[in-house]
Amino acid sequence: MLHCVKLVLCLTFLSCEAHVIRSKDSADASNVFGLTGLAKNNATDATFMQGDIAMPKQDGRTAFIRSSKWPDGTVPVEFDSSYSTAQKNIIIGAMSEITKNTNNCIRFVWRTTNHPVWLRIFPGQGCWSYMGKAMQKGPQDLSLQIPGCVHHQVALHEFIHALGFVHEQTRPDRDQYVRIQTQNIVSGQDHNFDVFSRTDTNMLGLPYDFGSIMHYRSDAFSSNGRPTIVPTTSVGKSWESRMGRGEKMSALDIQKLKKYYSCS
């Protein structure tokens, strides 16, 4: 049974690339980060929307989920034992950025037996997350493949998905800010550029953010290296080469997270 999607669209950027070398491998359709050497995003019990957002499978087909907040802004987490201390510290750094920027309103705590649902950070195939609190019980997976996904900005992006946000350029109003160059998109990947309807999304009354850590790069899913997303506003044009390449939350990312979680 399909449920409506109640997404909080918007928050911010998909940057993810800073230290990453691009190559033809980046044409991997499931890799929205421009990262190389990664497995295609894959999960046994999920299918994928927009490249790196996992959707639970139900009765053999994809089911949209209603994005839920983590109660009290508290996200229990546990690490798979495969990560080294240095790798865990990189990932913890991303959590710390969220907590610090929200003035401790959104917190990550170690999972205990009292937590019915928790984020299990594990090195699966690719970099991906569910959107919001998607499970009723047990672990909710967030994959950060070793070593390709263990970067601060990638972990940050995936945690913000896990907090309930989708990609910035899927906002219902995105065509006022960017033009999608469908002729440059890898065949069969057009769905990654779908927009959500106003009834299914919550833009939180805050503006479009070219600098969001939840925004795609200008060449996301490009078949030929040419842009798939071209900003059309004067502000946007100044962002064209930087979209999706930031390493931290933008000011609007922070505002949106705080507003969604009713932070003071």
Ligand SMILES: [Zn+2]
């Ligand atoms: Zn993403």
